[in-house]
Amino acid sequence: MPFSFFPIVFGVILGTLARYLMLKSDYRHYPSYPHGIITHISLGFIAAVLGSVAVPALMAKEFAAVSFLALAAQQFREVRTIEREMLLNLDKSELVQRGPDYIEGIARVFESRNYLVILTSLVVSTVTLFTHWIFGFAAGALAVMASNRLMSGRRVGDIAQVRTGDIQFKGANVFVEDIHIMNIGADEAREILQKRGVGVVIEPVNDNERETLGNNGQRMAIAHDAASQLGIYKDVDTPEFTPLVRRDLDTGRIAMLIVPIEKDPEFLIMAVKGVPVLESATGKPLKSRAGKLAED
Amino acid sequence: MQVSISKVILAAVTLEPGKVAGSIPTFLVNEREEQQKIAQYLGRILEGVVHDLENGVLIIVKH
Numbered sequence: 327m328p329f330s331f332f333p334i335v336f337g338v339i340l341g342t343l344a345r346y347l348m349l350k351s352d353y354r355h356y357p358s359y360p361h362g363i364i365t366h367i368s369l370g371f372i373a374a375v376l377g378s379v380a381v382p383a384l385m386a387k388e389f390a391a392v393s394f395l396a397l398a399a400q401q402f403r404e405v406r407t408i409e410r411e412m413l414l415n416l417d418k419s420e421l422v423q424r425g426p427d428y429i430e431g432i433a434r435v436f437e438s439r440n441y442l443v444i445l446t447s448l449v450v451s452t453v454t455l456f457t458h459w460i461f462g463f464a465a466g467a468l469a470v471m472a473s474n475r476l477m478s479g480r481r482v483g484d485i486a487q488v489r490t491g492d493i494q495f496k497g498a499n500v501f502v503e504d505i506h507i508m509n510i511g512a513d514e515a516r517e518i519l520q521k522r523g524v525g526v527v528i529e530p531v532n533d534n535e536r537e538t539l540g541n542n543g544q545r546m547a548i549a550h551d552a553a554s555q556l557g558i559y560k561d562v563d564t565p566e567f568t569p570l571v572r573r574d575l576d577t578g579r580i581a582m583l584i585v586p587i588e589k590d591p592e593f594l595i596m597a598v599k600g601v602p603v604l605e606s607a608t609g610k611p612l613k614s615r616a617g618k619l620a621e622d
Numbered sequence: 623m624q625v626s627i628s629k630v631i632l633a634a635v636t637l638e639p640g641k642v643a644g645s646i647p648t649f650l651v652n653e654r655e656e657q658q659k660i661a662q663y664l665g666r667i668l669e670g671v672v673h674d675l676e677n678g679v680l681i682i683v684k685h
Contacts, residue, residue, distance in 0.1 A: 498674030511674035511681070512662050565685055566671040 330382035333454040333462070334375075340466040341374025341447030342367065347470060348439050366436070369405060373398065373440040377447030381455060398444070406437035421560055422553035422569060427543020431604045435477070442473045482528065482548060483599030485535040490591045491525035491581055502581035503527055505574045508566075515566045519583070522559055524591050526552075526582045526598055533621050536578030537609025544607035545571035548598055549582060555597040557587030630684045632668045635661045637678040646681075 349366055376398045383391035410433040417423050424432075446469040454462030482488065491502040495516060500507045502525035510516050528548070530536040538544060549569040553560075560567035569584035586594060611617030633647045635657050642648045649664070651657045661680040665672045670682040 497676055508671075509673045511672035512665060513658050514662055515672065563666045563669050565669060566665070568685075 330385065330455060332459070333451040334378045334382055336454050336459055336462055337378030337447035337451030337466075338371065338374045340450045340463065341377055341443045342371045344446045344466065344470045345370025345373070345439065345443045348442070348474070369402070369440060370443050373402065373443040374447040377444035378451040380448055381452045385455075395444070399441075402437050402440040405440060406433045409433040409436045420550070421558055421562070422550050423546065424550045425543050425546030427541070427604050427606050428547040428550065430606055431547075431602070434605065438477070442469075442477070446470055446473070479605065480603040481599060482539075482601045482603060485531060485538060485603055487529040487531070488595050488598050489527055489529075490595065491527035493519065493523050493525045493583065495520070500583060502572075502583050505572055505579065505581035507570050507572050507581065507583045510566060512566070515564075518559070518567070519585065522589055523583055523585045524589060524594055526584070526591075526594060528580045528582070528598065530578050532612065533578075533617065534608075534610050534612045537611055538603060538607050539580050540573055540578060541604070541607035541609070544604050545573075545580060545582075547604055547607075548580075548601045549584070551601045552582065552584055552594060552597045553586070556584075556590070556594055559585040559587055628684070632670050632682045632684055633664050634682075635664065635680045641677060641679050 346367060349363055376395055380392055380395060383389075410429055413424070413429040413432060414426065417425075417429060446466055449469045450462045450466040453465040491505075494501045494503070498509050498511055500510055500516075500519060505527075510519065528539060530539050549571050553569055558567070558569065567585045569582055571580055571582045573580045582598070584594070612621060631646050633649065634642045635649045635651060636642050637651060637654070637657055639648075639650055649660050651660055657680060661672045661682065664670070664682045668682055668684065670684045673681050673683055675681060
């Protein structure tokens with residue numbers, strides 16, 4: 327069936343390109359260049375092939391070929407497992423750990439991006455098959471833009487007010503505003519905290535977000551991202567400078583005490599606002615009747 | 623962050639011998655400066671955090 331050759335190739339090319347565009351090597355420094363990129367581009371290529379052949383195969387009455395899509399889904403679920411295991415192993419050597427929830431979120435993104443590639447190349451090859459390749463290109467670009475739009479989740483800045491908070495010492499205990507952070511026994515550590523530490527208070531905008539921020543995984547993600555962007559004044563033998571995120575039980579506010587290398591509170595706030603809200607952490611008590619009625 | 627559930631007291635540094643009992647390695651010291659120094663050293667060596675119980679006892683805890 328030479329008539330469908332061009333749509334398939336075109337779909338594969340655009341699908342792979344879409345996967346490449348979705349691979350953003352940002353401050354999280356993941357995936358690592360170049361091997362991680364090669365792995366994911368190759369998988370993206372396979373996904374693109376599968377997506378592109380689906381409709382031409384249907385038209386050629388090759389139903390067995392279409393059922394391979396189901397097989398592919400299994401393969402990409404494997405991607406998620408691999409990513410999760412690798413990140414969990416690597417997390418042990420991080421000074422400030424990502425935490426399992428954040429890793430699960432990243433792994434899920436890797437899986438779902440392959441499905442987006444399948445969808446993109448499916449759209450491209452179908453549109454190209456029935457119309458002109460220009461429309462196919464436009465449809466592909468539209469699909470990529472739409473998926474980028476839909477896939478970019480909320481950030482902490484959208485669900486909470488973020489501001490700095492005073493660090494206070496009462497005896498051996500350290501507080502950010504009135505939220506107890508930890509007990510510090512060493513004078514030297516207390517001095518460093520006083521001199522270099524920054525307190526951040528994150529106030530949820532409503533009860534839903536209170537639950538989201540209460541999630542331990544979400545808090546670890548905040549600590550990790552803040553530390554990875556501003557640097558962390560910590561080594562393996564000074565665990566007392568691990569950024570701690572604690573919760574005010576009365577109001578659901580959370581407070582973080584962090585000792586960044588760069589003491590720039592405004593940029594720290596910027597970093598905290600940019601932390602993604604984890605899908606797994608999102609709570610919606612206001613959607614329930616009891617939660618709605620209990621709100622005050 | 624609470625990554626593991628195992629929080630262990632690795633050692634205690636005390637000004638008052640009677641205040642620590644049990645099987646914890648305990649270092650007796652005579653004055654506050656010495657206590658701070660020993661606790662700091664132990665904290666670094668054991669990769670633990672020094673906590674103050676505010677009764678003259680410092681403990682080093684693995685988090």
